[in-house]
Amino acid sequence: MGNLSLLNELHLDNNRLQGIIPSNIGNCQSLILLNLSQNNFSGTIPKQLFSISSLSISLNLGRNSLFGSLPSEVGNLKNLAELDISENKLFGRVPSTVGSCTSLQNLSSEGNLHQGSIPSSLSSLRVIQYFDLSHNNLSE
Numbered sequence: 001m002g003n004l005s006l007l008n009e010l011h012l013d014n015n016r017l018q019g020i021i022p023s024n025i026g027n028c029q030s031l032i033l034l035n036l037s038q039n040n041f042s043g044t045i046p047k048q049l050f051s052i053s054s055l056s057i058s059l060n061l062g063r064n065s066l067f068g069s070l071p072s073e074v075g076n077l078k079n080l081a082e083l084d085i086s087e088n089k090l091f092g093r094v095p096s097t098v099g100s101c102t103s104l105q106n107l108s109s110e111g112n113l114h115q116g117s118i119p120s121s122l123s124s125l126r127v128i129q130y131f132d133l134s135h136n137n138l139s140e
Helices: 023-027 047-051 072-076 096-100 120-124
Strands: 009-011 033-035 040-043 058-060 065-068 082-084 089-092 106-108 113-116 130-132
Touching: 023 047, 047 072, 072 096, 096 120
Parallel strands: 009 033, 033 058, 040 065, 058 082, 065 089, 082 106, 089 113, 106 130
Antiparallel strands: none
């Protein structure tokens, strides 16, 4: 996968893919959309995905079995319009760096195990239209 340097969109959603997400997808530096949703991926989210600065339409990892925390490197995706990490087993705090994703219009992280409070930095998301952190373990 990592050798597909001119690939713009990768749709592998609604399959039975399992195992970990290959970190070499981060080598696909022309991707504007990556949809790996509704599979059986497990493990942590590779930090290399957040080095794909061309991601501007969508990063959809929803409805898998991913665990661990959302890496703080998510803030590198400054041009991303949609981030869906819903219905996984992600835990820990929502990183304050999400507030650096200033083009984010849709943020879906419902149905995880996030803890702590919602970071005040998310007030920087000036163009946000859809924001769902329901069904987590968030507090004040």
